[in-house]
Amino acid sequence: MKKKALLVVLVIMLAIGLVAVSFANSKMNVKVGDEVYVCNCGEDCACGTISMKPGNCSCGKPMVKAKVTKVDKNGNISVEGQKKTYKSGG
Numbered sequence: 001m002k003k004k005a006l007l008v009v010l011v012i013m014l015a016i017g018l019v020a021v022s023f024a025n026s027k028m029n030v031k032v033g034d035e036v037y038v039c040n041c042g043e044d045c046a047c048g049t050i051s052m053k054p055g056n057c058s059c060g061k062p063m064v065k066a067k068v069t070k071v072d073k074n075g076n077i078s079v080e081g082q083k084k085t086y087k088s089g090g
Contacts, residue, residue, distance in 0.1 A: 028050065028052065028077075028088040029088075030052075030068050030071060030077060030088065031068065031071060032068055032069060032070060032071060033067065033068060034067070034068045035065055035066070035067055035068075036050055036051065036052060036065075036066060036067075036068060036077070036079065037050070037051045037052070037053065037054050037055065037063040037064065037065055037066070038050050038051075038057075038063055038064060038066050038079055038082070038086055039057035039058075039059065039061065039063055039086075040057075040061065040062070040063065040064040041057065041059055041061050042084075043082075043083055043084050045059060047059040048084070048086050048087060049063060049086075050077060050086040050087070050088070051063060066079035066080055066081065066082065067079060067080040068080075071088070075087055075088035076088075
């Protein structure tokens with residue numbers, strides 16, 4: 001019985017580890033000129049949603065297509081027509 005319990009605990013720990021690694025490697029890999037979808041709520045909105053696919057931002061409003069104009073070494077992404085920068089994640 002102890003062996004089964006230990007095995008279950010090890011499987012759960014392995015699953016948690018795999019999920020953590022997948023989230024850690026979820027940083028967007030974008031370069032200048034790429035098209036992304038960003039939140040269009042304005043500079044005062046703190047959600048900062050950015051995606052490679054269209055949809056709604058985390059505050060519920062539709063995202064707009066934008067062209068990446070700058071990516072710095074810290075993962076901050078600037079897009080055409082907006083002063084706001086976006087984080088690439090990770």
